[in-house]
Amino acid sequence: MKLALAALGIGAMLAFAGCATPESDPDRPQSPEDAAAYNARLAIAYMGQGNLAMAREKVEKALGQDPKNALVHTAAGLVYDRLGDDRKAESHYATALRLKPDDPEVLNYYGVFLCRKGQTKEGEKLFLKAARNPVYRTPEVAYNNAGLCLRNNGQLDGAEKHFQQALAIKPQFGDALLQLADLNFERGRMADAQALVQRFLGGQPASPQILWLGVRVERALGNRAAADAYARRLKTEFPKTEQTRALLDSERQSG
Numbered sequence: 001m002k003l004a005l006a007a008l009g010i011g012a013m014l015a016f017a018g019c020a021t022p023e024s025d026p027d028r029p030q031s032p033e034d035a036a037a038y039n040a041r042l043a044i045a046y047m048g049q050g051n052l053a054m055a056r057e058k059v060e061k062a063l064g065q066d067p068k069n070a071l072v073h074t075a076a077g078l079v080y081d082r083l084g085d086d087r088k089a090e091s092h093y094a095t096a097l098r099l100k101p102d103d104p105e106v107l108n109y110y111g112v113f114l115c116r117k118g119q120t121k122e123g124e125k126l127f128l129k130a131a132r133n134p135v136y137r138t139p140e141v142a143y144n145n146a147g148l149c150l151r152n153n154g155q156l157d158g159a160e161k162h163f164q165q166a167l168a169i170k171p172q173f174g175d176a177l178l179q180l181a182d183l184n185f186e187r188g189r190m191a192d193a194q195a196l197v198q199r200f201l202g203g204q205p206a207s208p209q210i211l212w213l214g215v216r217v218e219r220a221l222g223n224r225a226a227a228d229a230y231a232r233r234l235k236t237e238f239p240k241t242e243q244t245r246a247l248l249d250s251e252r253q254s255g
Contacts, residue, residue, distance in 0.1 A: 036066030040075035047079055055079045070100040074109050081113060089113060097126075104130035108142055115149035123149045124158075131165075140166040144176045151183065159183060172203035178210055185217055193217045208234060212243035 030038060039062035046055040059079045062072045073096035081089040093110040100106050107130035115123035124146050131142035147162030160183055166176035181196035197214045211234040218227035231251075234244050 032065045036062040036069050036072050040072045043075050043079055070096040104133050104136040120153040140170040140173045174204050190220050208238035208241040208243040
């Protein structure tokens with residue numbers, strides 16, 4: 001089962017870069033460095049709105065203003081990745097890493113790109129370097145992404161190890177609980193998957209992914225009442241999700 005790498009999308013980049021929107025005032029006096037960072041943030045904001053032409057314009061402007069800024073090159077990597085220009089995206093990610101070789105955020109973004117392109121070993125290496133940085137505040141995210149990188153490329157034992165490393169740091173980390181539960185389900189370890197689903201729900205709000213997994217786990221264990229309880233919650237709390245559609249399809253097929 002292919003799963004998306006976690007916590008490293010546009011929202012995370014905006015948090016990394018600071019807040020900016022296309023409606024912000026760009027005319028206040030700025031140094032070239034400040035102007036470049038500002039335009040990089042605008043590029044990400046435009047990308048979030050789907051305006052890729054303006055995103056490219058702003059990131060190119062930022063690169064001209066401060067070509068030695070790792071944030072700017074990371075933003076350029078994201079923009080060109082979205083535009084489908086792998087060569088430019090990788091070049092900018094590599095430049096960002098060269099400028100800030102120990103920056104956990106740069107390591108994570110480049111790692112996501114490499115893993116999606118099938119460069120599993122290289123991506124895992126960057127995630128683990130980020131996770132082991134003693135000043136990184138969320139190493140569990142990097143371990144979880146390392147696990148996803150390996151799982152998406154069929155390396156299930158290594159993936160399981162990294163999910164467990166994430167949970168050793170943050171025992172109620174929802175992303176890692178979900179991934180490890182789903183991996184156990186895939187490998188036929190239903191009791192382990194059941195325990196992880198319950199652990200997830202015991203420490204945080206439900207998600208459609210965990211409830212749908214709960215349905216399938218309990219069905220596999222023959223626990224009809226528990227499966228039905230998860231199914232009712234999924235329909236009630238998340239009626240318009242793909243997981244609820246999958247549930248309804250399964251019910252039609254079994255009926």
